[in-house]
Amino acid sequence: MAVTVGLLVLGAGAVGAMRAATRLDRLHVRTDAAWAALDAALCRRARVVRGAEGSAALRRAVDAALLAGSDAALRTGAAGREEVENELGRVLAILDRRGLEPARAGRLADAEQRVVIARRVYNDAVRDTLALRSHRMVRWLRLAGTAAAPRYFEIAEPESSHDGLELDGAGA
Secondary structure: OOOHHHHHHHHHHHHHHHHHHHHHHHHHHHHHHHHHHHHHHHHHHHHHHHHHOOEEEEEHHHHHHHHHOOOHHHHHHHHHHOHHHHHHHHHHHHHHHOOOOHHHHHHHHHHHHHHHHHHHHHHHHHHHHHHHHOOOHHHHHHOOOOOOOOOOOOOOOOOOOOOOOOOOOOOO
16 A cells, blocks of 8 residues: 555656646747747847947947947847947937937837837746746756756836827827
């Protein structure tokens, strides 16, 4: 009887460990996909800004952001990517958008919104992955393997401009 109970407990533990390992693998895949989307959104924003007429500071910030997003920088582990993107964000915050043609201003606003959404999706994936990695069973059984723990991507979000857009339909 004791052997049967022991085997059932061991079997339940094995099933739980397999489910945790599978979930952890899926979360790592989700985090990688979210990073790819965030990187694409950041590069798209930099390319949209590149064509805008602006100051030398704007050109330097755009060039630095595009360089930080390049394959070579990603392979070497671009630790300064957040600082570069924050610098571009600061320059964009003071950019006079009234001087831009309407189509470019619209593309820039769209690109900025996509960065905000992609960053939130990525950080949500990181949060979920880190939460599962912190479980005792995952740590003890080393279910994360050799995968590096993901880290949050923190950049300042642009000020939202209410250019007559209604998000709640209330009209005010």
